[in-house]
Amino acid sequence: EPGRKRFKRPQFSPGDCQAEAAADGTEGEEDDGPAAELLEKLQHPSAEVRECACAGLARLVQQRRLCPGLARRDAVRMLGPLLLDPSLAVRETAAGALRNLSACGGFEVCDDMVTKDVMTPLVALLKECSAGLNSNEMSPHEKKDENRNSVENIANEAVNVLWNICECDSRAVSVFNKEGCLEIVLKYLSRFSTNVDLAISVAYCLQTVTEDNPELLKSFSAAGLRVLESAMLSPVSSMEYLLLKTLVAGTVWNLKDLIPSKSQAEIISAVLKILAEVLEMDAGETVVQMKEAETQRLKTAAETEEILENANGDVLIEDDEMEEIPHKRKARRKTFISDLLPPTDKELRQTTALLSAQQTALEIIVNMCCSEDPSDDEWEELSSSDESDAFMETSLSECGGQLLSPLCLSHEIHTTLTNYLIPKKIVEKTAFPNSTAVDICSKNPAWKPLIRKMNTIQCRALICLQTLVSLLDVDHLGGAPALQTLAQHLSQLLFSRPDFAKHTDFAEAISSALRALLQTMASKNISQQCMTPDQLMTLCKAGIYNSNTGVRVNVVSILGITGSVLAKEDGTFETLKTIGCFLLEVATKDCSLVVAGEALDALFDVFADGKEAEKASVQIKLLSALKEFQPVFKMKIRKEGRSKYSQEQLCVLDNVKMNLRRFITYQETIEKRLSS
Template sequence: MGKTKNPKFKRSQFSPDGLAATAVKNTVEEAEDEEDSPAAELLEKLQSPSADVREYACASISRIVQENQTLPGFLQRDAVRKIGPLLLDHSLTVRETATGALRNLSASGGPEVCEDMVRQDVLTPLSALLRECCAGFGVNSPSKKGQKTSVEDVANEAVNLLWNLCESSSTAVSVFNKAGLVDVLLQCLQKHPQNMELAISAAHCLHTVTEENSELIRSGNAAVFGVLDNILSSTHTSMENILLRTLAAGSLWNLKNGLSSAQQSHTLTALASTLSHSLSLDAGELIPQLWRAESARLSKDTTSVTETHHTDQRPAGLQVEEMEEELNDQKRNGGKPNVQMSRTKNDISDLLPRDRLELREAKALLSAQQTSLEIIVNMCCSDEPSDDEWEEMSSSDESEMCADGMSDTNSSLFSPLCLSAELHTVLLNHSMPQQVLKKAEFPSAAALELCSKDSSWKCLLKKMQRVQCRALTCLHNILSSMDTDSLGGASSLQAVAQHLSSLVFSSAEVLKDEEFLEAVTSALRSLLQIMATKNISQCMTPHQLMGFCEAATSCDLVSVKVNALAILGITGSSLAKDKNTADTLQLIGNALLNVATKDANLVVCGEALDALFDVFADGDEAEKAAKNIDLLSSLKALQPGFRAKLRKEGKGKYSPDQLCVLDNIRINLKRFIGYLENLQRK
């Protein structure tokens, strides 16, 4: 069908079920009475003359708003405007907890709430707070309770809030540029030898704000490149340091157009080396090693604590209960009082207590590998087609159309290689295709079993799956961007196709994971198309093929259905060239006709028709199969309904790009029916 683009990655930091601002407004009537509401009581305490009371109120808000049902009560009572001034409170702990409360509001509320926060000018006190923090780096200011809250703790909360806002709001990015906050992030990045947590938060934020930020690129800030180059050249081997270097590499890639040609060449090599090193680490082996190291260390610490307890006058059992309660509080609050929730329910990296060193290292490793794969996806991604290109592609004859589908997650396989010669060479020199293939495999059984059994490490399961999904999407882009020889030749591609086919049937859970299905079907589709154009024999048996497509087309996600139908078309077209394949072609034809006739989505119907054109376009076996399933009569029967539905639903339900492609399919359907009629007359 029509020309499509490669997927790019933009890091979403919010849960998909985050509370929209409109939802907040719609629940006003359901809110608790003002005088009984915990929101009203806590917001009133923000005005207390006591710093301890203000801190308590902010910390309580920070905890409570993690539950979506409580969020409307705070937002409709103007919580943002009431908490905002406390970012500049004279108490350092109040500043920290106030910033954390806003951070949680932004994370729980999602993008629309972030936009509201920006409109309410939260960035003015936040910018002032960040500059004051940077001016006070190195100076600890313990609170009255003796807690070791420092300006760096406050800065970490502030940077994470800034990250949330800039991720969701282009207005926030514009304010970031005008306020020159990149200098603040650079100062936080430079703290990495002493405070890795702060540096990583700043690196995440910088990676986000540099993406498609032409204003920042035009500024050509030499200091930015200097700090990022310095981080990239670091030789520290901790996983957190690897994550920091990976994020720095991503920022450099985003800013590459601000470099001279000579600088770009040097930076590209350093960047590829960083990504390759990150991906070369075997998480399947390292995660069990880190788990065993943590278990041994915590066991030793428990023994030491128990011995100390027996010398205390209070009963040891009571102390153990108190410690367990404190540990539970730490787990909920990130290892120290009032540390805030993470950006999504599936990613709680900043909730981890600071003494869980090995678990933090494991999460940093997986984050680094996920980010590396996302960067490679963007490196291999061609520019989106212009409107003129879409029009030209959509109005062309079938023979000139891309065989790729219309899903926004797929790419044109017949377009020229989108990689420059230099980038192509660098990726190959660092074995990127092989690295990506390794990450496309399922995480090791040992790592999965270990993390499934340990509640503290269970959070890594989603992270491992996300790495695999990113690898599959990355593989899809690499397949679309490199020639066959670069990918290891025919035998290598056949082996990869077998592997990708097996992934779909690996477990019942996989068939419920739409993100994974989209990634693996996109990669398999690209691979099979390349094999077809190179006349490399397909490796899926008829049983595998039909089982795969039955599973994939039952998915509610349109892009997965489209991929599955395209795979049927690609495979059927190849089989039509072989002998004794009519029976298999009949199975494929019936499956495609069933979808084209019954699916409610025109995009899916169009893809099914397009696949039918490919499968039965030529060959004795195809002609025989077409007669056996009475393809001509079936297409004639569905033609009026397809045209009527396109006229009735088209403009209101589908994009102009989709309509262009669907109209082309309408024309090709008429032509194909004529072709079959001519065959019948012979």
């Protein structure tokens, strides 16, 4: 399924282990040496050696280029059985290695994992963990609470493997459906108040497997839906719980066909209320505050340690006195009091959870808007309700897994989006990340990855904005003045980043949003004055050299939309000539037929009407250029069509080819008229 997008996945971080030495220094080596040695150690009689080999492999596969090689060496077949190893520590690190392999290896490696039957031991492990949480007695040698913690950690790694593979391979989703995995993961989710990490992993997995999976929907019982209800309406407001609630809201949205029609207004309101709450938060401010809190906490901890040291001399604790330290570490090391304090990444985890929640919320809104809209006459006007907390008692619990009437999108979603000010919140998220927050993160290696997350949120918000602008009524967006302000805002974003075309994700997202907005404004005859002709050409000249086809298509389309508006105005002759020459150049020289087709379409729009356009077309010799290009275009479609383009793209190109013929005929009549 190459069409599906795959975003960066969180990975497993194995603890200290002798394998670290083996995994180091592998940069630049192919899959021999350390990889072969570690794979051999997976068969070792000593559990400790097997555990360290798994941890070493978990590190090794984080170098993406090594994943295919490890897959070829049958790492999957060797790691699979270790998911059911007698040692809990081996189970956890084996699951961690498979988690990283599935996260870093992408579609091909996940496909290979399913072919090599990793699902059989994985499902068996998930079932055993579920039973272990019930009995609390998987191993009599360990304390019950320690054992429970260990079982939950293994379950967390296993659920992450399941999530990654199900996202990439439909066969894995079939296994999920048939093997009763839903019941197991819902049981893990029900423990959200004691283990939010495990619950978040399950919620990510559920959001993936409930998408376009009618078979699974039949398995949802009223009890299962009540588990989702309690997680979604949890009163806890920490940022990790906010992420959990957002993911569960996305799952509930995927299950919308289970909701009885009388409760549909409430479900929309409940889901959007959570998304609005998440988007309300200022991520930049949060980064600044959380970093300050971390600095203060570490300073206090250091002062406390110093006082204790001064009072007692070096207060040292041996490893074997510490329950927290895994039994495996033979070499005793001296542990200062500060090592027993809570981990230093507490604030970082909270901030990361908020950023993930915001990204997820924006993705859910795009999915909501891209669901198939019912036709106008099927739209049902439902009363909007803010009573979201009460809805599930009367709706989710009573549906009992029955497939009921599908949810009506339309007016209800439009109204609820507006009631919660979601379009406004999305526009706020399109701004560049807070510069103070970016500065703070850039100076701290552990926080540096958050810069990428903040940039991703900006791009998701721009994509979300594009969707809303295309679908919502102008009134729901605040009318003509709001659209003009928005166009101004987008062009300011664009021109405040002169090198925008180098940042492909940003360039594609902002050009898509601007294209959709200008299209809407043109169709409603709303005046467009967000860019001067010079700025317009600057944008197009920068964007047309981008390697991303989407960016090139967008800038050409923007030129077509703006040019067709200018063609109806007086005094635009020179600008139309510039636009015409540029579009001709793109149509005849771009390596992609999709971009060339879009440039031809733009030419048809710009020169279809108006006195200024007629004069400009004669000046730039548009007719002779297109006549010359017509046979070349037809030949390219014939030669490259089937091998390079999808059926849908070929359909569009055939349409462009037909319109080119008609446009040439039209231009011939203009030339005759003007020359007579």
